[in-house]
Amino acid sequence: MSVLTLEGVWKNFHGHSVLRGIDLEVRPHEVVSLIGASGSGKSTLLRCVNLLETVDDGAIYLDGEEITDPRVDVDGVRKRLGIVFQAFNLFPHMTVLDNITLAPRQVHGVPKARAEEEAYGLLARFGLAQKANAYPDQLSGGQQQRVAIIRALATQPRLMLLDEVTSALDPELVLEVLGIIRELKESGMTMILTTHEMGFCRDISDTVCFLDGGVLLEKGPPEQIFTEPEHARTREFLRSVL
Ligand code: ADP
Ligand code: MG
Secondary structure, three states: OOOEEEEEEEEEEOOEEEEEEEEEEEOOOOEEEEEOOOOOOHHHHHHHHOOOOOOOEEEEEEOOEEOOOOOOOHHHHHOOEEEEOOOOOOOOOOOHHHHHHHHHHHOOOOOHHHHHHHHHHHHHHOOOHHHOOOOHHHOOHHHHHHHHHHHHHOOOOOEEEEEOOOOOOOHHHHHHHHHHHHHHHHOOOOEEEEOOOHHHHHHHOOEEEEEEOOEEEEEEOHHHHHHOOOOHHHHHHHHHHO
């Protein structure tokens, strides 16, 4: 069964359609990238999955459950998603350890000792063990974003949503964040990500989706999208970014 299914999803803002009948399926362990010009609807799509936006038509299913049903348990859905945005969004007044253990403890009811043990394990795995007691402003941008990813991982999400997680970083810090995403893929994490790093996108994605004005114009394996795209619009976009 697929982890996530979008069926004919439409989203309008002020009478303007930003998503126009999106169909998409994400299978277990699949990495799906959304590419497209600024304003094409990539973030809105992720926000609909996370129920930060309500869809105007169509349906979204997470593990077979319709999450666009108005009666859905929104917190229960979000518990199964790990979300990381472009801006780091760490709580500035809390240590790295507290940032990571907050949701497991408060939302998932994991006892403090176990939450911390798991947090230390994740920090060690991603080379940040010495930073457990640091505050966000004592970390580089790349380290902060790695902590934000670890924090999302700490609740063992079914699906990770990563929205331009390297866009706010200086170029020399991008690689360390891409490295952690690559490792997540190797560990089998199911992910949807948006990125401007086309080399990385090509390298890591199982499926690449090109959005154009809210339409999912074309999707396929990276070799196909990057070397023989079907649509002139896709070729144009790739020419502009590669
Ligand atoms: P992308 O992430 O691909 O750059 P977005 O999903 O952020 O694109 O935006 C798609 C379109 O929706 C843009 O035209 C944007 O201005 C519009 N939009 C996004 N969020 C809102 C909102 N909350 N209110 C009105 N318009 C919005
Ligand atoms: Mg965006």
